[in-house]
Amino acid sequence: MTHDDRGLKGLNNPDYPIPEELQSTIAVTSLDRIYNWTRAKSMWPLLFGLACCAIEMIATAASRYDLSRFGMEVMRASPRQADLLIVSGTVTKKMIVPIVRIYNQMPEPKYVLAMGACASGGGPFKEGYNVVSGIDTFIPVDVYVPGCPPTPQALMHGFLTLQKKIESQSLRTVPWYRSGESEAIPVPILGPDIIDPRQADLIRRHAEQAAASRDTTTPAPTEA
Amino acid sequence: MYGLGVLKGMGVTLKHFMDTYIEDIQFLGKGKKTDAAFQIRQGSRARSLGLFTVEYPEEKIAVPERFRFIPFLVTNNLDDEENPGKDWCTSCGICPKVCPPQCIWIVRGTDPETGRPKPEPEEFHIDIDLCMNCGLCAEFCPFDAIKMDHDYELASYDRSGHHIFDKQRLSKEFRYWRSIAPTISAEEAEARGGWEHKDTLKEKAKAARAAKPTQESAES
Amino acid sequence: MAEKPVAEQAGVAAPDPVAEILAALSEQYPDAVQADTRKGYSGIVVRPEKLVEVATALRDQLGYDYLSSATAVDYLGKGDHLEMVYHVYRIRQGGPALVFKALTPRVSATLPSLISVWPGADLQEREAYDLMGIRFEGHPNLKRILLWEGFNGHPLRKDWKEAYYEQDQKPFDSRWPGGKVHRAEENNPYGRNVSYPDDFTLEGYTPPDENSIYAGLGMGVSMQELASPGLETERLIVNLGPHHPSTHGVFRMIVTLNGETIESLEPVMGYLHRNHEKIGERNTFIQNMPFTDRLDYISSMSNNFGYAMAVEKLLALGARYQPPPYRAEVIRVLMAEFTRVVNHLWAIGFLLNDLGAFFTPALYAIGERELILDFFEATAGSRLMCNYMRFGGVFKDLPERIQGIPLLTNDRVRNEPTMDFLDSLINERLPRAVDELDRYLTKSEIMITRCEGVGVLPPEMAIAYSTAGPVLRASGVPYDIRRSDPYSIYPELDFDVAVRYNGDIYDRYLIRLDEIRQSIRILKQLLPRLRETEGQPIISGTKAYSPRVPEGEAYGRVENPKGELGFYVISDGGQNAWRYHVRAPSYINLTALSEMCKGHKIADVVAVLGSIDIVLGETDR
Structure with missing residues (x-):
C-alpha cells in the first residue's frame, strides 16, 4: 500500500503521533474515524445499470480499472444488500418509479452517486418528454460525476470524492442514527405525466389558476 | 470424456492467474511502476493481460490529444505583451448554433460608445449537465477559440452552483492548449500562419504591409 | 487498388424495383396502388383498404418475405395526413428495399394491421400507435409500448409539445447573441420536466391500474383446469426487471409460469425511452x-x-x-x-x-x-x-x-x-x-x-x-x-x-x-x-x-x-x-x-x- 490513506496510517489521528516503526501495526483513532474508515473502504454498490454510463461503470469494474482496489467489487443485485446507488445513465419518467422504490429499499447508511450528465441534470436528452432533469429532483445525491459518459478514471475520481465525504462525516450528525424511522421517499405516480406526490399542492393550485383564468376569458378549445 | 471441456476452460483461468506472476518476474528489480513498464503493460505489445490494471489514482492513463471532456475557452497567455488574457472568442455564434444539446449561451459584447456589437463575448456559459462532450463546437470554431479539455476529474458534491461554467471558469491560457495538444495546436497554428489569434495575425500583416514590406512577423 | 472511386458502387445496387413491382401489382389491384411521385420520394402508395391484400401479394407472389421497417410519419402542414412507411426485402435474393406507404387522416387515424402478413410488424405497429396515435385494426395487443397507459397524447406528432418545448427547430434563438443562461426547469411552473392537462389534480385521480398490464396473461384460470395428473404446479406471473442484473439494462419481461415452465412472455420496454x-x-x-x-x-x-x-x-x-x-x-x-x-x-x-x-x-x-x-x-x-x-x-x-x-498528477x-x-x-x-x-x-x-x-x-x-x-x-x-x-x-x-x-x-x-x-x-x-x-x-x-x-x-x-x-x-x-x-x-x-x-x-x-x-x-x- 503506497497510498497514505489506505493502510493503518490513514486511520491514525494526527493529534497522537506514533513512532514510525509502529505505524504499520498501531493506530490511535476515534470511533468516528474507524467507523468512516471501514465504511468508505468497503462500499457495496448496487448492480444497477441504466444506460451508456453503465457500460463505463462495468469497464471500471473490469480488469483494467478494477474496482476491487477500492473494496467495491462486491456489486450486489439486491438493494437490500447495497449501500451505494450509482445512477449510471438517463433517468426516464418511466424508470424513476422503480428507482425511488429501489432507493427506499436500500438500508441506511446509503449513498447515491449520480454518474454522468444525464443522472446529474438531464444531460443531452433533457429536453425529451420522458426524461427526468436530474435524479436529485427525487432522491438526494451525494456526489455528481460530470461527463458524457465519464471515463472509468473520472468515475473512480468520483468514488474517491465520495470516500472523502464519508470520512468527513460524524456519527453524531449523520441522519441515519437519529431516533425514529427515517422517512421513505414518496413513490412517483405515472399519470398523464410523472407526478411527484410532494407536488400535489402545487398541481392543484395550477389547476385552480387555470380554471380561474378560463372562467374570465372565453372558453378556449381544449386540445384533443 | 465428460468434463474435459470444463477442465480445459479452467486451464485458461489458471493461465491467466499464472501470467500475472510470470509478468511480475519480467519487471523484477526494475519495478512495474516505472514509465517503461507502464508502456509495456498498457501497450499493444504486452504478451498477455496479466498485469493490465491501472492503479488509479497512483497511476493514471494519460489521455490522448484528441480526448474530449467539457469545452474550454482559449485566451491569450497572461504574460502576453500586448493583450494579456484576451479572449480568442469573437462571439460569432457558431458554437451555440452547432451544439447538439444547446448547452452554450453567449451574450455578445457591445461597444459602450457606439452600441454596435464587438467581437468578444460579454458572457459565456456552458451547462455541463447538458454537454455531451461531442466536440462539434471545437471542430467548427473558425477561430480555434473553443477547445475540448482533458481534465476529467470534476466530481463535486453540489451541482446547483458548480455545473454551469461561466467565462472565468471556462477560460484557459493558450499555453495550456499547447501543452495538452502539441500536435493539433501546431497544425492549427500552421493553418492560421502563426501562433497568435487569427485576427491579431491579420492586423499584424496589415500593419506590416502598411509600414513597408520589410519582415514577416516573427513567430513566437 | 490505389484509386478506386467510390462512385462506382452505385452500380453494385440492383436497379430500383419500384417500376417493375408497380406494374405487377397494378394488374391485380388497379385502383389500389400508385407510384409515390413527390420530389425525392420513391415507392408505392397503397390504399389502406387494400393494404393487407397488397402486402400478402408482395409476400407470396413477389417474394418480399421480410418486413424490415415500419414507421409512421406526420405530414402536418404538408398534406395533413399520417403515413405509414414499410420497407420490405427479398431475403433470399438480397437487393434494395421496396418501399410502400399507406395514408390515413390525422383525426382518428386507422390502418389495417399487417401483423397477419409479417408478424415482425408487431412491436413496430405498437410503437407507431404509442408515438403517433395510429390505431391498427386487427392488432391483437395494441397497447402503448414505450410510454405508459394514461400518457397524455402522442408525442411524435408534430403539434405535440413537450414541457421544455422551446422552439420547433435548433439552433434556439435564446442561445446567441443575447444568451442569458438558464436551466429549462426555471421556466416550468412545476420546476420539473412535466406538464399536465389544464384541469388536472391529484384529488380523485386514480392512475391506470398496474394490473391492466397483466390482463390477458392467463391469470384467473381455474386451478382445476390446470391440475395435471402428475406433479402439481401453480401458475404465477413473474416480473423480470426493469431492475434485474441480467436484463442488460432496464428491460422488463412479464413471464407467466406454470411451475417453472414459461407459458407466455411479454416484453415491457420504454424504461430508457429518451425521445x-x-x-x-x-x-x-x-x-x-x-x-x-x-x-x-x-x-x-x-x-x-x-x-x-x-x-x-x-x-x-x-x-x-x-x-x-x-x-x-x-x-x-x-x-x-x-x-x-x-x-x-x-x-x-x-x-x-x-x-x-x-x-x-x-x-x-x-x-x-x-x-x-x-x-x-x-x-x-x-x-x-x-x-x-x-x-x-x-x-x-x-x-x-x-x-x-500527461496533464494530471500521476499521469503515465x-x-x-x-x-x-x-x-x-x-x-x-x-x-x-x-x-x-x-x-x-x-x-x-x-x-x-x-x-x-x-x-x-x-x-x-x-x-x-x-x-x-x-x-x-x-x-x-x-x-x-x-x-x-x-x-x-x-x-x-x-x-x-x-x-x-x-x-x-x-x-x-x-x-x-x-x-x-x-x-x-x-x-x-x-x-x-x-x-x-x-x-x-x-x-x-x-x-x-x-x-x-x-x-x-x-x-x-x-x-x-x-x-x-x-x-x-x-x-x-x-x-x-x-x-x-x-x-x-x-x-x-x-x-x-x-x-x-x-x-x-x-x-x-x-x-x-x-x-x-x-x-x-x-x-x-
Whole structure:
C-alpha cells in the first residue's frame, strides 16, 4: 500500500503521533474515524445499470480499472444488500418509479452517486418528454460525476470524492442514527405525466389558476 | 470424456492467474511502476493481460490529444505583451448554433460608445449537465477559440452552483492548449500562419504591409 | 487498388424495383396502388383498404418475405395526413428495399394491421400507435409500448409539445447573441420536466391500474383446469426487471409460469425511452451525429456509419454532392469492423454472465476491448461516444501515434505509432483473444448443456419475425447487408457470411465467434489499404456546420453488430430533419423473444435474452 490513506496510517489521528516503526501495526483513532474508515473502504454498490454510463461503470469494474482496489467489487443485485446507488445513465419518467422504490429499499447508511450528465441534470436528452432533469429532483445525491459518459478514471475520481465525504462525516450528525424511522421517499405516480406526490399542492393550485383564468376569458378549445 | 471441456476452460483461468506472476518476474528489480513498464503493460505489445490494471489514482492513463471532456475557452497567455488574457472568442455564434444539446449561451459584447456589437463575448456559459462532450463546437470554431479539455476529474458534491461554467471558469491560457495538444495546436497554428489569434495575425500583416514590406512577423 | 472511386458502387445496387413491382401489382389491384411521385420520394402508395391484400401479394407472389421497417410519419402542414412507411426485402435474393406507404387522416387515424402478413410488424405497429396515435385494426395487443397507459397524447406528432418545448427547430434563438443562461426547469411552473392537462389534480385521480398490464396473461384460470395428473404446479406471473442484473439494462419481461415452465412472455420496454426521434427531428442534421452514438452505445462507430450513409443518400439528390473519398471509406469500414469485434466480445462475455458464470468470462472477453477503445479514443476523442463520421467522410485522419499527453498528477504515458498498434492488435492480439475465448468456452459441458437446443428459432420464423443480424444468421438464413445490399468498400473485401443452422443459443454464441474471425479477416485486408492511401483526403467537399439537405426521403442501412440498423430520414429541404426514424435491430429482434422462450424453464429466459444481445439505448431510443 503506497497510498497514505489506505493502510493503518490513514486511520491514525494526527493529534497522537506514533513512532514510525509502529505505524504499520498501531493506530490511535476515534470511533468516528474507524467507523468512516471501514465504511468508505468497503462500499457495496448496487448492480444497477441504466444506460451508456453503465457500460463505463462495468469497464471500471473490469480488469483494467478494477474496482476491487477500492473494496467495491462486491456489486450486489439486491438493494437490500447495497449501500451505494450509482445512477449510471438517463433517468426516464418511466424508470424513476422503480428507482425511488429501489432507493427506499436500500438500508441506511446509503449513498447515491449520480454518474454522468444525464443522472446529474438531464444531460443531452433533457429536453425529451420522458426524461427526468436530474435524479436529485427525487432522491438526494451525494456526489455528481460530470461527463458524457465519464471515463472509468473520472468515475473512480468520483468514488474517491465520495470516500472523502464519508470520512468527513460524524456519527453524531449523520441522519441515519437519529431516533425514529427515517422517512421513505414518496413513490412517483405515472399519470398523464410523472407526478411527484410532494407536488400535489402545487398541481392543484395550477389547476385552480387555470380554471380561474378560463372562467374570465372565453372558453378556449381544449386540445384533443 | 465428460468434463474435459470444463477442465480445459479452467486451464485458461489458471493461465491467466499464472501470467500475472510470470509478468511480475519480467519487471523484477526494475519495478512495474516505472514509465517503461507502464508502456509495456498498457501497450499493444504486452504478451498477455496479466498485469493490465491501472492503479488509479497512483497511476493514471494519460489521455490522448484528441480526448474530449467539457469545452474550454482559449485566451491569450497572461504574460502576453500586448493583450494579456484576451479572449480568442469573437462571439460569432457558431458554437451555440452547432451544439447538439444547446448547452452554450453567449451574450455578445457591445461597444459602450457606439452600441454596435464587438467581437468578444460579454458572457459565456456552458451547462455541463447538458454537454455531451461531442466536440462539434471545437471542430467548427473558425477561430480555434473553443477547445475540448482533458481534465476529467470534476466530481463535486453540489451541482446547483458548480455545473454551469461561466467565462472565468471556462477560460484557459493558450499555453495550456499547447501543452495538452502539441500536435493539433501546431497544425492549427500552421493553418492560421502563426501562433497568435487569427485576427491579431491579420492586423499584424496589415500593419506590416502598411509600414513597408520589410519582415514577416516573427513567430513566437 | 490505389484509386478506386467510390462512385462506382452505385452500380453494385440492383436497379430500383419500384417500376417493375408497380406494374405487377397494378394488374391485380388497379385502383389500389400508385407510384409515390413527390420530389425525392420513391415507392408505392397503397390504399389502406387494400393494404393487407397488397402486402400478402408482395409476400407470396413477389417474394418480399421480410418486413424490415415500419414507421409512421406526420405530414402536418404538408398534406395533413399520417403515413405509414414499410420497407420490405427479398431475403433470399438480397437487393434494395421496396418501399410502400399507406395514408390515413390525422383525426382518428386507422390502418389495417399487417401483423397477419409479417408478424415482425408487431412491436413496430405498437410503437407507431404509442408515438403517433395510429390505431391498427386487427392488432391483437395494441397497447402503448414505450410510454405508459394514461400518457397524455402522442408525442411524435408534430403539434405535440413537450414541457421544455422551446422552439420547433435548433439552433434556439435564446442561445446567441443575447444568451442569458438558464436551466429549462426555471421556466416550468412545476420546476420539473412535466406538464399536465389544464384541469388536472391529484384529488380523485386514480392512475391506470398496474394490473391492466397483466390482463390477458392467463391469470384467473381455474386451478382445476390446470391440475395435471402428475406433479402439481401453480401458475404465477413473474416480473423480470426493469431492475434485474441480467436484463442488460432496464428491460422488463412479464413471464407467466406454470411451475417453472414459461407459458407466455411479454416484453415491457420504454424504461430508457429518451425521445431520440423527437429530439432528432428538432436537431440539425449534423447535430444528430453524436446522438446516434447513444443508440447502441457499445457500437457507436457503426451507428455513425449508418446515419452518415442515410444523409449522404439525401445529399446525393442534390447537385453538388461528392461521395466520400476512398480513404474515408477504408477508415469507416475499419471502425465498423472493430466495433463488431467489440460488440461480439461484449455479447459473449455477458451471455456467460447470464448463464451464471459471473464476471470471469466477461473479464476475459472485454479485456482486449480496452485496447480497441484506446484506438477509438486516440482517433475520435472518446472511448464510447465516438461521433467520428461526417457527411462525406470522417472527422479526422488516424493520428500518427497512439500517445497520451500527461496533464494530471500521476499521469503515465503510452506512446506507439498507430500503424504498429493496429498491426499487433489485428494480427496478434485479437486472434489470440478469440482463440482463447473459443478454448475457454466452446467445449465447456456446462455451456453446451445450458445452450444447446434452448431458445430455438426456426428459419421461417426468424424471417417472419423480422429478426436481423446474428439472430437471423444463426437460424440458417445467410442474410448480411454487407453482401446482400453492399455498401462502402465491402464489395472488394474478401469475407464469408457466417451462418449456423440450429438457431439455438449455442449457435448464436458460435456465430458471434465466427463473425469476430471474419471481422479480423477484413481488418487484415484493411491494413495495406490504410498504408497505401496514407495522406489522401478523408472528407469530400467543404465541411459545413449546418448543411442544407435536399428534399426527399432516404433509408440508409448498415449491418450493425446486432443486425440491420436503418435510418429513415426525411428532409424538407432545410437544415433539420422532418422525420428521423431509427430501425433498431435490438428492438425488432425482441419480437421473437416470446416465441423463443415458450416451453423453456424460467432460468433459460435470461440466457435467451442474452443470446439476442440487446442494448436498451437502441431498444427504447
